[in-house]
Amino acid sequence: MLQTDRNKWWLALAALSCIAIFWVALGLYQSHFISALRILGDYSTQSIIGASKEGRGDEWSTYLPILKQAYLEGFPNKSSLVPYYENLEWVISIPKFNASLFFLPNHIAFWVLPGANALALQGAYYNLIFLFSLCWLLKNLGVKPGIAISVSLMILFSQMYQVWWTSNFPALGAGILPFAIFASRLRPLIKFPLFFWAVGHVIFGQIYPPFYVSLAAALLPILLAVRPDLIDKKHIFWGLISAAAAIGCFLLMRWDYVNAVSTTSYPGVSVSTGGGVQPALLLSAILPSIPVGPGGPGVDPVHEFSLIGTILPVIFLSLLPFIKWDKFTRILTIATAVMLIFMSVFMLIGFPRFVSKISLFYLVPGRRMLLGFSLLIVLYCTVMISHQWQQIRISAIVLACFIFSAISYAFGVRHDIETEFYLINWLWITPTLLALLAIPVWLILKDEKSARNVFISLFFAGIVCFQFLTYGSFNPIMNAADILRPVDNQLTRDVRKLVQLSDGKGASVIGNYGHLLRGEGLAVYNAIHLVNVNREIYAELFDITQDESNTLFNQFRGISFDNIGNANTTGATVIFPGSVGAVAFDHNIINSSNTVDSLITNIQTGVIGKSEKGFNLFWNSRLSQPVPVDANLTITLPCATGNSWMTRYPLIAGGEELVDVALRGVSGRIEVETQNLDQAQACLKQLAISLPKN
Incomplete structure (x- = not known):
């Protein structure tokens, strides 16, 4: 049996490696950058598969243009583009040719491979490391290989991962790896140096505390309940030393950045006390086909309220009447229930300020805790299904699927969700159809054990395929070369003339372009910044006082220009008069x-x-x-x-x-x-x- 399990793991790794090699060789990338190209006047470049979504602006109007700007300049520490001279060393997820490459060796590809293949490798790498980490973690929790691989694919092709992948891939893709290593049975001389590297890999890739705290809240109860052997003084001591050393390396190299961000109003000094999450959102972690959130103006549930919705809770509920409540099951259930209640109170009602502080939940906006909440449910169901494998009843699963479909049909699917996810209208009936299609196998096979194994395997494979088509299609696939290639058309040529007419000082362009024009190597004022620009530069460029500069640019604020008399500072974007920095025409x-x-x-x-x-x-x-x-x-x-x-x-x-x-x-x-x-x-x-x- 042990050799069979090993063969399954090696076969899965070989298959994923082949897909990754094929992906990188073709230079493919999951991106909504077509939206950027349309704004830049490129109407000919197309996605290979899928349609770009403008709502993913954090990727196509911010991250990728900054990456493109850094790539075209050769990845310097400081950009040579006027008027900002951005400190690119402070921009998350941008390759930097310094000691941080020890923790981010995947970034070396940008100096070794052609740009398109390096960008393709980035996408393949973070998707693969996410799958690898999940599979390894579940293996360390004693989950059967077939279930572990299926569940990992379900989480990869869940709404949460696909929606947030576009700009938070370093936080999500590598965020589970340290937990998988900590739970491994590697020898200490290998385990703790590797744990040190993994923690550094995560924080050097992207500092995003909301995800890290949410992930920790979900994973620690499961780890400690399933693997009590990890509660060992030496184990915890060396784990803390390794994590502290990795954090120390980050602070040593990025202290100026941490110090600058810590003084900003967001995210630096902001304190979350939770609350504001609707109860229906918590329910959707169990019934993933129900509406994701409330509708109404200004509400974007697709991007803001993303959950790891899978069919696993339904399978677990079908198992519930037959569970053997041994010591392992009781401890795991109690630990999970306590944390779920703790998270639910934080999301629905909120905590007093001091409780948020001591729990570190103050770093997590209420809705971001949905990541940990839904992940904890999925992992609990996975471990329980694997541990109680002999208690599974196929008839109970079929009945549960019928009930799921009936409830989901009654709730319906909101229109804005329909337009975002392909086949989402069929999610309500899919489990029932898959269960019915798998029933003949149950009837043909005489051996109950074989029938159960084949039934569950086919059922899980069907769910994975459905989620791949539904949520996996959220991000279109395009040629990475089309992202990094400078746009040469009438618009960019004319903006370049504006910059030339500014005598090399840079020019503002009326409109909201985000970083798009700077991503093309054009010295324009339009951009979004946090702390990677000296605020004295802002004060001089926009003819404002130092205090006004500190107030306007101590958080994520966009910069755009319009033909108005005074700067409009009421929204997430500061709209300056069109005459500020613009070229005057005789x-x-x-x-x-x-x-x-x-x-x-x-x-x-x-x-x-x-x-x-x-x-x-x-x-x-x-x-x-x-x-x-x-x-x-x-x-x-x-x-x-x-x-x-x-x-x-x-x-x-x-x-x-x-x-x-x-x-x-x-x-x-x-x-x-x-x-x-x-x-x-x-x-x-x-x-x-x-x-x-x-």
Whole structure:
């Protein structure tokens, strides 16, 4: 039996290795970067499989553009792009050519392989290490190989992992490895150095306490209940020493980063006391097909309330009447129940501040604890199913599947979930169909043990395939080369001209581009930063005080530009006036009521404030035809005017591929000399733009 189990493990490892080699050789990557390419005016590049989702902006508008910027610059510690000169050494998950490569040897690929293959390796590596860690952990908990492999695949292709993989793969992919090593039966001389490396691998890959605390809360009760031999003074001592050494190495190399982040309002000094999670979300860990969360404006349950929803709780409930409550089962059940109650109170009601502090739950927003809550349920059910294998009744499983389908059908599936996950409408009936398809095997095989083994194997294989199609399709697959290749089209060429016109100081571009333009090596102001930019630079660029700079940029805030009079700081993105950092275009002003053939229509206007002779107004419109960047435009208004400023910016709308000139957006500020505001706005609505006559 032992040799058979080993063969299963080796066969699984060989199969996964072949898939990984194939993946890397073809240069594939799971990404929504097509959304970025569309904003950049690329309408020809396509995903190989699947459709990009704009809601995954943390990946396609932030992480990948920064990685691309660092890649194009050769992965320096500090970017050479003006005006920010970002400290790339402080950006999570960006390869750094320093001692951290000891803990992140997978990053070496970016200096050894072509960029596309290195990026493909990154995706394959973190998916494989996640599977490997889960399988190893379950093996160390005494779970049968077939169940361990199936459950690991179910978790990999769960809503939680697929939704959060896009930007948190170092935290999720490697987060379970230290626990798997700690629970292993390796010799101490191998185990604790490897544990030291694994902890370092996790924290050097990504510092994300919400996931780590949530994972620890789920895994520790299971580990200590199933493996009481781990509660050993020497074992715990050397484990703590190894973890402390890894954390010490991180602090030694990244203390300046930790110190800077610790002073930010988010995530540095924020304290979570939990609460705010709806009870239905907890129920969906047991019934994964019910609606994920409440609907309504501003609620995004697909991305915010992701759970490890599997059919395992249903299988466990079918087993419940036949369980033998031995000492192992009682201890495991009590430990799991206590932690689930503890988590539930934190999520539903919240903790007093001091309890959140001493439990470390203060690092976890209430909804992030759903990760640990659902993982604990899945692992408990897995261990119990494996331990009580002889007590499984196929008839009970079939009945449980019928009940599951009936309840799930009654709840239904929300429309926004339907549009995000392929085949999700069939989840309610899938377990029942699989159970019915597997029943003939049960009837044909005379041996009860063989019938049970084959039935469960086919049933689990079917669930894995369904989850692969449903949740695995959430992230489209595209060529990694299309991500790292610089976009060369009219939009990027025109933005490069804007940067050149700024005399190399950098330029702002009206609109919300996140890091996309900087990812193309373009020195623009538009970006999202935390602490990797000196705040004195912000103060100077945006003409604000040092205190205002510290207040605005002490958390994750986007930077975008619009044609408004004052900075809008009410949202997650700070919207600065379009004139801040933008390139001023020379133009002529004619005060005349004579009609001209204007190049613009649908003028948008707004009030900046009163001036000495009238009113300062802003305006925005769109050129109806390509106009050369160096054209000296003429503005005609039927009223007296004072100072005037105008800029141009790229405008992409409705999938239109702009040729010749992308700078078709035109905006400005102008002083209109009138007696009252109504007259000023009426005059501005008649603004016309024309080319100078030959």
